Amino acid sequence: MISKNTPTNWFQTVLRITLGALMVLAAIGHMTFQREEFQAQVPNWIPLSKDFVVIASGVVELLLGxxxxxxxxxxxWIGIALAIFYVLIFPGNIAQYLNHTDAFGLDTDQARLIRLFFQPVLILWALWSTGAIKAWKTKS
Incomplete structure (x- = not known):
């Protein structure tokens, strides 16, 4: 069983709180001033309203943040959940690249492609800053 609370150092704590704050800001953007841009990232194959997907993902981001x-x-556990969330929303980033959709200042294919490489960074950030990687390695 993975421990729900593995000790972390001060730097991990700062990065965890920073990532949490960024998630809260993203959630606010989902529900207010960036709503249309987030809708542009929802893949067309998702059988739900784009607005619903954006609001629902914003609520999840708020709770995780x-x-x-x-x-x-x-x-x-929160770090693991956030990492899973980042994996689940990655198809939206891929769709933005494949569909050549402009949003968030990403107005070239090169910019959209470069952004794809930041998703693994966010996943590792969530896992490392919460001690999830250490907990996984030391589970009994």
Whole structure:
């Protein structure tokens, strides 16, 4: 069983809280001023309203962001959940690249392609900053 709370150092804590705050900001953007841009990332093959997908993912981002900041006793599980979330939304980034969709200032194929390489960075950030990688390695 993976421990829900593995000790982390001060730098991991700063990065965990920073990522949590960025998730809260992204959630606010999903539900307000960046809503249309996020809708542009929803793949056409998803059988739900783009607006619903954006709002629902914004709610999930808000919960995960707040969890990253405040639920320190469950930080490992929150980190794993956030990493899974990043994997689940990755098809939207791929769709933005394949469909040549302009959003968030990504107005060239090169910019959209470069962005794809940041998703693994976010996944590792979520896992490392919460101690999830260490917990996985030391599970009994």
């Amino acid at each position: 707040l969890g990253m900041i405040f639920l320190t006793n469950y930080k490992v």
